Each structure stands twice: as structure tokens, then as C-alpha cells.
Amino acid sequence: MANTKNQQQSMRRALRRDVPATVGLLVDEQDFAAMRRYRSFSFTDHPDYLHQVERLLRTLSTQSGHTTVALFDPEDFAHYCTETGLDPDSSTSRSRYTAEIAAAGATVAYTGQPLDHLVPVLISRSVRQATWEYATAVLSGIGNCADCGEDIGRAAFDRAAHQLLSLIDTAGPGTHHLVCSIPAADEQLLAVLHVTTGKDTPAVLDSSEGAEFATVLAVGIALEGPGGVVLRTSTQDTPDQLRGWRLHRGSLIPLTEGEVFSAYCTDADTGEPLSPEPGVEYRAGFDLGDPPGTPPHH
Incomplete structure (x- = not known):
């Protein structure tokens, strides 16, 4: 009997290692304070809460094959409970919500890193996810062109992807850091892309970052509003x-060398000149061309 019981326990432990674990994290004091209104949420001190979460993560990482952390948003959680008819003052509801947000993809795998390293990455991924969702919703809501019937959002995305590929190809070898900034109706959309290109090798980039960048750029193209792209290229010994x-x-439209210098060396708030960054050259943008057959829609 004892051997049978031990075998069963061993099998359960083996199964547990195959089950992924997800932890919803309240990253700041404001979110933590919002959750304290629920009686079933028993923590009273945010630093102690973070300490306990870190201990839990270490324990889960030894028991599970894969442990991830998701950003827990109290306001979104309350909305989720209203939409699903769940009681927000319940650990079961918090668990279900955590599983839902983790499924959306804005998570960070826990590999033993300290929380002060994990949290900035988690916030960055959550912001990227929210930006991509907002930009996608904008493109989907524009509709079709009244003249030609083409889906304006889809055409804008195709044009954005073409211009992004043209930019990467023309940038040449090096490590490239691209930033796209587009003002939208409710917020400033920002996308960042890192690309590495060798002298005789194709560009290497994160496909998710590339899709997010193209989607944000497509919003500016579709709305025909202001916005822009900046590129910083680093190469060895230059x-x-x-x-x-x-x-x-x-x-x-490419900026001139003077326009690039002015954009980087002017304080955006005061308009006062700033000192040029040491070891940096300000260059004119290069022509990206225009994909054929995709005129702006009105």
C-alpha cells in the first residue's frame, strides 16, 4: 500500500511539472490599493505583497515546467467581472481573469530573474499589446474607400509594410533602432523596432515587433495625419x-540633415536648443519610394 501511495504521489508530481502556472501581478501602489477594497484580497502592504509574489514564483518554477507573469489591472478586472457576471470579491474570479489576460499574450516568462528586472519588461509588453490592439481597432473601423471600395485599413497596412521593408533594406548593415510616432484621436501611438543586418546576411528582427510597427505606421497612413519615423544605426568603429x-x-517624406539635427537638438517643451549628442552624426533620410497602385484614400 505504501509503495502504491508513493507511486501515485510521484505521478501527480510528474503531472504537475507539465502544467503551466500563471501569476497576475499588481505592479504599483495604486493598483494594489484598488484591490484592497475586496475583503478576499488579504494583503495590506505592497512591498510585502511583492516579496510574497517573488517567493511564490520561485516555488512555482521548481514545481512547474513553465511559469509566466501577467499584468493585473484592477479596473479591467472589475469590467471583466461585470461582463461575465462574476463576483469580483473572489479569488476564483481573480484566477479566471489572470488566465484570460495571459491568453492575450502580454506575459513574461519567469526564469529566476528579480522582480525589479521582470516588471519593466512586463509593463513594456503590456503597453505594446495595448498599442497594437488600439491601432488594429482604428484600422478595422475605417471601412472601405467610397470611390474604389478597397479596405482602407488593409491597404494602409500593406503600404506601411512595404515602406518598412524598403527602409530596412536601404539602411544597410548595422544594428538599427526604429521609432514610429503617430498621434491618434485618444492617445499618442508609439512603436519600436530593433533590426540587425549583416553585410552579407538578411535582416534579423522580431516578427511581432515588425507587425506592431507596421500597424502603428499604417494608422498614420490611413488617417493621412501627422507622424514620423526616426532611425538610429550603429555600426562597429563608426x-x-x-x-x-x-x-x-x-x-x-525624408527629412533633411538640418531638419534631423533640429528635431534631435531642440527641447520639445521649451524650444530651446540642446547640445548635439557626442559621437552621433545627423543625416538626411533616404527616399523609400512608394508602392505602386496604392494612392492615398480620401
């Missing part, structure tokens, strides 16, 4: 090079 483009009627 100064970093900064270039820029502005959106005009759905196309990226």
Missing part, C-alpha cells in the same frame, strides 16, 4: 547615424 522621415498624405 559614429551612430540618426535619420528621420515625416508623414505627409500617407507617405514617409
Whole structure:
């Protein structure tokens, strides 16, 4: 009997290692304070809460094959409970919500890193996810062109992808850091992309980052509003090079060397000049061309 019981326990432990674990994390004091209104949430001190979460993560990582952390948003949690008819003052509801948000993809795998390293990455991924969802909703809501019947959002995304590929191809070898900034109706959309290109090798980039970047750029193209892209290229033994483009009627127009210098060396709040960054060259943007057959829609 004892051997049978031990075998069963061993099998359960083996099964437990195959079950992933997910922890919903309240990253700041404000979110933590919002959850204290629920009696079933027993923590009273945020630093102690974070300490206990870190201990839990270490324990889970030894018991599970894979442990992830998701950002727990109290306001979104309350909305989720209203929509699903769940009692928000319940650990079961919190668990279900955590599973739902983890399924959306904005998570960080726990591999033993300290929380002060994990949290910034988690926040960054959550912001990227929210930006992509918002940009996608904007593109989906524009509808079809009244003249040609084409889906404006889809056409804008195709054009954005073409211009992004053109930019990467023309940038040449090096480590490239791209930033796209587009003002939208409710918020400033920002996308960042890192690309590494060898002298005789194709560009290497994260496919998710690339899709997010193209989606944000597509919003600016579809709305034919302001916005722009900046590119910083680093290569060995040479100064970093900064270039820029502005959106005009759905196309990226290269900035001159003087415009790039002015954009980087002017305080955005006061308009006062700033000192140039040491070891950096300010260069004009290069022509990206325009994909055929995709004129701006009105």
C-alpha cells in the first residue's frame, strides 16, 4: 500500500511539472490599493505583497515546467467581472481573469530573474499589446474607400509594410533602432523596432515587433495625419547615424540633415536648443519610394 501511495504521489508530481502556472501581478501602489477594497484580497502592504509574489514564483518554477507573469489591472478586472457576471470579491474570479489576460499574450516568462528586472519588461509588453490592439481597432473601423471600395485599413497596412521593408533594406548593415510616432484621436501611438543586418546576411528582427510597427505606421497612413519615423544605426568603429522621415498624405517624406539635427537638438517643451549628442552624426533620410497602385484614400 505504501509503495502504491508513493507511486501515485510521484505521478501527480510528474503531472504537475507539465502544467503551466500563471501569476497576475499588481505592479504599483495604486493598483494594489484598488484591490484592497475586496475583503478576499488579504494583503495590506505592497512591498510585502511583492516579496510574497517573488517567493511564490520561485516555488512555482521548481514545481512547474513553465511559469509566466501577467499584468493585473484592477479596473479591467472589475469590467471583466461585470461582463461575465462574476463576483469580483473572489479569488476564483481573480484566477479566471489572470488566465484570460495571459491568453492575450502580454506575459513574461519567469526564469529566476528579480522582480525589479521582470516588471519593466512586463509593463513594456503590456503597453505594446495595448498599442497594437488600439491601432488594429482604428484600422478595422475605417471601412472601405467610397470611390474604389478597397479596405482602407488593409491597404494602409500593406503600404506601411512595404515602406518598412524598403527602409530596412536601404539602411544597410548595422544594428538599427526604429521609432514610429503617430498621434491618434485618444492617445499618442508609439512603436519600436530593433533590426540587425549583416553585410552579407538578411535582416534579423522580431516578427511581432515588425507587425506592431507596421500597424502603428499604417494608422498614420490611413488617417493621412501627422507622424514620423526616426532611425538610429550603429555600426562597429563608426559614429551612430540618426535619420528621420515625416508623414505627409500617407507617405514617409525624408527629412533633411538640418531638419534631423533640429528635431534631435531642440527641447520639445521649451524650444530651446540642446547640445548635439557626442559621437552621433545627423543625416538626411533616404527616399523609400512608394508602392505602386496604392494612392492615398480620401
